[in-house]
Amino acid sequence: MAARFHKGLAKIIPNMVNEIVARCEKDGTIIKSVALSGGCFQNKVPLEEVSERLSRKCYKVLMQSRVPANDGGLALGQAVIAATVHLRTHSSSEGI
Numbered sequence: 001m002a003a004r005f006h007k008g009l010a011k012i013i014p015n016m017v018n019e020i021v022a023r024c025e026k027d028g029t030i031i032k033s034v035a036l037s038g039g040c041f042q043n044k045v046p047l048e049e050v051s052e053r054l055s056r057k058c059y060k061v062l063m064q065s066r067v068p069a070n071d072g073g074l075a076l077g078q079a080v081i082a083a084t085v086h087l088r089t090h091s092s093s094e095g096i
Contacts, residue, residue, distance in 0.1 A: 009040060010049030017054060035062040037077060039070045 051061045067073040
C-alpha cells in the first residue's frame with residue numbers, strides 16, 4: 001500500500017510541475033529548474049522517481065544538500081520567498 005502511494009506521488013508530481021510550467025509560460029516566465037523539498041522527499045522512492053521523471057523532461061532538479069528536506073527546509077524556503085517579495089515591493093516603491 002505504501003509503495004503504491006509513493007509510486008502515485010512519483011507520477012502525479014511531475015504532471016503538476018508540467019501544468020504549473022505551462023501556466024507560467026503563458027505569462028512569459030520560463031522555468032527550467034525544479035526544487036524537490038518537503039517531508040515526502042525524505043523518502044528515497046519518491047525522491048528518485050520524481051527526480052528521474054523531471055530530468056527526462058529536461059528540468060534541472062534541485063535537492064537538499066545543506067538544509068533538511070522537512071520543516072526546517074520548508075521554513076527556509078518560505079523565508080527566502082518572503083524576503084524576495086519584500087525586497088521587490090520596497091525596491092520598486094523607492095524607485096530602485
